[in-house]
Amino acid sequence: MTPAEQQHFFERMATQNASFRYRLPSRPDAGRFIDNLIRFLFPITQDCQHFALSTGDTYHDLNNKLSCLLKPLEEHLPAQREVLVERFFDRLPDTYDELLLDAHAISAFDPAAAGVEEVIAVYPGFYAIAVYRIAHVLTDLAVPLLPRMMTEHAHSHTGIDIHPNAQIGSSFFVDHGTGVVIGETAIIGNNVKIYQGVTLGATNVAKSMASKKRHPTIEDNVIIYANATILGGRTVVGHDSVIGGNVWLTQSVEPYSLVYHTSQVEVRSLATES
Structure with missing residues (x-):
């Protein structure tokens, strides 16, 4: 392109970008948060040459990471970021209990499962359910778009597409899942x-x-x-x-x-x- 063509293209992009309604966190950051949160809840797998923070420090770090993810969406949030982060983590114990029921259901009904640990660490069905349940809490808190980013992260890794607005009861079992x-x-x-x-x-x-x-x-x-x-x-x-x-x-x-x-x-x- 000539310099004039480049300038025209840049102006077109600027006009289009200004028309977008939302600004969003990056997809890699959303994926890292969801993976780190699942690892926090179920620290069954370990990274080589990785020294984990204490449980309390990790919990505090996850609070900060969620606040950071919400920052680009700030003008569209139903409450202050800090309030939403607190509400999300207040519901984490219930989410944890739901995921344990899911993991035990999969382990109990799949004859190929060696145990709950294998289900949590390996099974794509459990991973997709875990991401869905976490994202669904954010939909309940009226957080826009970020929940969908999270479930699409799981979709890309597992081939399982669960919309975060769906309503799913306890002890859910997705086998194979693709x-x-x-x-x-x-x-x-x-x-x-x-x-x-x-x-x-x-x-x-x-x-x-x-x-x-x-x-x-x-x-x-x-x-x-x-x-x-x-x-x-x-x-x-x-x-x-x-x-x-x-x-x-x-x-x-x-x-x-x-x-x-x-x-x-x-x-x-x-x-x-x-």
Whole structure:
């Protein structure tokens, strides 16, 4: 580009940048905070040649890091940064208890799990759930955009996409997890188990539906097997139901239902082959 073209380009960028509504923390900083917070809660793994701070010092540092993440969003926050940080950390014990229930549920129902420690340290499903539960606290505190940055960090690492506004009950189990999508207005009860490739999505993606319930409700004790797709804000899967693999579901089912995809098997004739 010529100097004049460069100047014109820079002016275009400046005009566009001035029109943006939000300023955000960096994605790497948001990812580091979430990883450090999970490590603080569950210090099972250790870095080589790393000497950790005391628990109290780490807790204080995490408070400061969250305050720093909130700073670019300051004019859009519902309260002072310090107040929101205090409210977030006041809820951390409850979040910790929820995550322990999730970890124990995964360990109890996955025969491949060697124990809770493996689930916490290794399982992508637990990591995605942990990030979701932390981010969901921030959505409850009306913090904009940062919660989504956190769950997208988990999405990029695990292939599991859980919107931070979704409502998820206790003892949640995501096994394998790759390709799982849980939409913004989904409601999931207690003791629900979901396998890889499951979508809890919307039947209508029009922007005018943004304020409506677009994603399904999954009641307690439901199992949803791999690659099932459940769509629609009015769709309710009744408690204690089992949704089989590859099912496409856009209407409600009663409690204790068994829904499965029927495969047709046709034996080929050797005479026809020849």
